[in-house]
Amino acid sequence: DGGITQSPKYLFRKEGQNVTLSCEQNLNHDAMYWYRQDPGQGLRLIYYSQIVNDFQKGDIAEGYSVSREKKESFPLTVTSAQKNPTAFYLCASRGQGAEKLFFGSGTQLSVL
Amino acid sequence: GENVEQHPSTLSVQEGDSAVIKCTYSDSASNYFPWYKQELGKRPQLIIDIRSNVGEKKDQRIAVTLNKTAKHFSLHITETQPEDSAVYFCAAYTGRRALTFGSGTRLQVQP
Numbered sequence: 001d002g003g004i005t006q007s008p009k010y011l012f013r014k015e016g017q018n019v020t021l022s023c024e025q026n027l028n029h030d031a032m033y034w035y036r037q038d039p040g041q042g043l044r045l046i047y048y049s050q051i052v053n054d055f056q057k058g059d060i061a062e063g064y065s066v067s068r069e070k071k072e073s074f075p076l077t078v079t080s081a082q083k084n085p086t087a088f089y090l091c092a093s094r095g096q097g098a099e100k101l102f103f104g105s106g107t108q109l110s111v112l
Numbered sequence: 113g114e115n116v117e118q119h120p121s122t123l124s125v126q127e128g129d130s131a132v133i134k135c136t137y138s139d140s141a142s143n144y145f146p147w148y149k150q151e152l153g154k155r156p157q158l159i160i161d162i163r164s165n166v167g168e169k170k171d172q173r174i175a176v177t178l179n180k181t182a183k184h185f186s187l188h189i190t191e192t193q194p195e196d197s198a199v200y201f202c203a204a205y206t207g208r209r210a211l212t213f214g215s216g217t218r219l220q221v222q223p
């Protein structure tokens with residue numbers, strides 16, 4: 001459980017503001033993922049990265065950006081272009097050749 | 113891309129009864145099918161998974177069955193207990209890209 005750390009646990013965004021969600025893992029995993037979860041719904045893929053310095057858009061990438069400068073870190077920025085950002089954001093990672101996904105504890109983002 | 117459908121969206125059972133949740137997937141290349149349990153505000157927890165070379169897997173009160181021909185898989189929980197109440201998600205994985213999740217089933221076990 002302590003392998004993936006997301007911060008902060010709660011985040012509030014003002015209109016027009018960009019905010020960044022942190023995701024750090026010490027599992028030496030190559031692949032990392034960001035999912036968005038809306039109340040009563042499943043997890044939808046925002047972005048994923050299979051190796052350092054490379055990342056791909058998921059199903060709902062518009063209004064979000066990511067970077068993968070270090071293997072351990074995969075921060076997600078929610079930009080002002082994302083008009084409905086209120087959701088629970090989950091970061092996950094997976095080891096090379098493995099299938100099991102490890103999740104962080106999530107960040108609840110709300111709009112002020 | 114892969115599409116996973118899950119039903120029912122809500123399920124209420126009496127304590128001690130069995131619960132069954134069903135999922136279908138679209139991509140025949142999917143070969144890994146995990147099930148997650150999520151409590152309110154918490155991270156999803158893997159409870160059981162199955163690979164495409166196996167038709168059934170059991171772990172105590174939980175079992176998963178897979179029908180590759182029909183492209184569907186199911187979660188079975190026997191002797192349900194109040195602590196089984198949560199949201200359950202199925203998922204499918206082709207080995208490329210990422211896990212694709214179903215929309216979730218809210219299971220309520222009535223004491």
